[in-house]
Amino acid sequence: MNKALEANIPAITTGGIYPGLSNVMAAELVRTAKLESEGELERLRFYYYTAGTGGAGPTILATSFLLLGEDVIAYNKGEKIKLTPYSGMLSIDFGMGIGKKDVYLLNLPEVKSVHEVLGVPTVSARFGTDPFFWNWGMIAMRNLLPKEFLRDRSKVQQLVQLFDPVVRAVDGTAGEAVSMRVDLECSDGHNRIGIFSHKRLSKSVGISTAAFVLAILEGSTKPGVWFPEEPEGIAVEAREVLLQRASEGTINFILNKAPWMVETNPKELGFGIYS
Template structure:
């Protein structure tokens, strides 16, 4: 489809990838089923038109358009790319190793709302520093808003609320499990490799502490249909952002996979020299090299994604409030549910946008972590993500 300046509502940067393409699919699905909303005109931003053509054909979306996007091209170029669209969704990972939120800065300059699936806290923290600029420009932005991080942070906010509020919460614990790699593409696999070079941010009694990745094994019960699995410390921006948003003193995050060979593989990967582990090109190359065997194993074990969030009380309140709140959700396919979650955040950001949705706006101007969103926005997003869930205990 030939593009004119007015033909794009949502630009999904990185839409040629697994997460981005899944997000595009869900954006199209969600916008077309709501009678109150105008079907979205979608564009994929990326470097390869050939890859775009393949994705467009696979998604069966002939009206999808392509915008060349080079994230290294500089601010002026990025402003020109995003100008005129109603929302930019940034899914072009991996985010590890990046230091500046250039695309967000371009969106603020162009007056365009923004969300991303960033799983690197230092980068999301730099994005948060632009909140004043976003308020001045009158645009909302939400960072780290996929399935995890993202929906997991909404679960934390919900759990703390059910517990009785931040003042009675002693700690929040995140636990995640995927079968195999969850059907992930090489970018997600390489991001996991990069995380093995990152110290794990934990909070203990209000103090930020750093721990070694893939340590402190714990067996976690993810509920019916998934069962209990070993999980290990892994860096997750949900931890510091939740502490900041919800004022809890203790917070940690763990991840595990199956079969056990993958857990052993990650433990072995951690032993590689750190300068190799932080090399984005090397880890992407290793992920691509590993994909044939990864695909074989994934076909055998499936692509299940399971999340659990525990909020634990300080134990000194006699008001009848619970001592612990546990929330769980399970989806059959990681690739599908991360797109579903990202699209749910995006749709919520479009509420109240002229010509797109008559609903009341729920996300004000500024740069927000998911855990900071108001209850109405949180509930709307969770309702969308609950669809197709195999287990939903929220």
Template sequence: MACACMRHLSAIRTPTVASAGPPKETANSRVLILGGTGRVGGSTAIALSKLSPDLRITIAGRNREKGASMVTTLGKNAEFAEFDINDDKSLESALNDVDLVVHAAGPFQQTEDCRVLEAAIRAKTAYLDVCDDTYYALRAKAYNNEAIASKVPAITTGGIYPGVSNLMAAELVRVAKSENKGEPERLRFYYYTAGTGGAGPTILATSFLLLGEEVIAFNKGEKLKLRPYSGMMSIDFGKGIGKKDVYLLNLPEVTSTHETLGIPSVSARFGTSPFFWNWAMDAMTRFVPSELLRDRSKVEEMVKLFDPVVRVIDGYAGERVSLRVDLECSDGKHTIGVFSHKKLSVSVGTSIAAFALAVLEGSTQPGVWFPEEPQGIAIEARELLLQRASQGTINFVMHKAPWMVETNPKEVGLGIYV
């Protein structure tokens, strides 16, 4: 399946894109949020209600008590729908008369199907997911032709990272190509989140599952497979965050931006704090069998054991989050973008809400797209989306030289430069 998806990605590298035109009105549009009683889905619902108060929002989940509490928070334009995402009849019923479904019911790792996307295509409902898994994203892309045939606009990996980070990369590349004589050669994604970012067990499960995946990176067009949580670098994220250690991780924006933006060298790194969590993550990749880390049920059992300790540590670690995207060109020019926020639990919802509004406003063409593809978020709609997503940030800069934001990063002990 992955190989077929990769061939499909290659075929759409240089698309012809029609203008999206002026944004459509979103007043009274209906949005269904799957996983809406969770921290990510709930944060998305709150952000959407603030950005567009006239939206009608349906919170979908299995916990009626949490659903009722969320409806109270959102007000008169909200309602709760109790159902199981694995029940096809329940899912199709929930999609009736819905303008957009936001799939925030993770984790996406080790999920073997795209059940929600399939149902959205059948129901002719626009679709957005917050997937952060390479293999799930590629499976979603395989539904591109079906979505086009049904005239359904769909975006996969439309969260904060990946999501906002993809758009930052696309804009760095677009501006570099318009201003420079050199060609974009190296793209690096750096991410930092304090603790679990206040996002709870789902984020912890996602982290553990990713430790079971070999890291895909690209160096001068060559595809590399590397050990997860290796290749430490010390990166300065600028104001409000400072220098943090980050490690290689297998994230979908590496493959998608390599293919769709045509960048020869791409990698992604992530780090957390307190510092001993990074040591623990590294130790897990060395001493815990990868088969166990790829077993979703066993990982969920591990999360139950770790969760009480994690919550205590999160209490003093905070939940600051930062994205830094670096682009290097063949003429020596190096530009970066930085996006930092005090609270991931707030910022992730604002970012997803920004994508949701862009889809409702008609920015997305029929088909299944990554955020950096102009059919996913039209070029002329990127600025507004990033403006919305960056509300409340402590630092958001684009198209700056590294020295304007921080000291030069220092590479630590990695033989392969990716």
């Protein structure tokens, strides 16, 4: 941060879709809630879905395996908690073009930054993929492989090379769709959601990254290093244009809408904890 400030260089920590665009969606949900709701911020949940590897192949595969070796950091009523990775399954409706998908707890950086920057006391993030047996495989690896193995990048890379041919074969039928859903709940019942869905993960990431680059070049970011949800990272007045640009080509993009716009409510299966 200090070096960036001294050099008068603006920078943000991430400019993809998640984390990145999802952080900005969360920031807009919170900003609007503070204007429209008389209640307190209670809970914010990130839900992510990618068909297969989304066309990213070994990259997303390696990242997913490494995350299985990390405790999930979440927040419950302001308290930092540790949970088991790829547990706490929820069946979430991602709306038009995607439908209902199973998602599982993962340790993702936007949970901490959103909790601290936006002041939401309860925050968590979940991820799921298709076909369904890949989710089963992730659970099996979490249970069968020691954490030391899953935290060793060289060993994980060997595992990726082993699975890569099979994964690529399945990707051919699974497609590359990606979807994000961000849910915000307030104490007075003011609940709002945002959904971003695209047929191709790789293309959507490129478009989103370009949108962030344009925002920085246009002066929306102050010198220093910032999270996207910070007003110094992406100025509040620049968020709307950023979201418009980043959502180009999506099959579904909504923000600040009531949950009834999605057909079904989240339903937790198994031992209900910190959804």
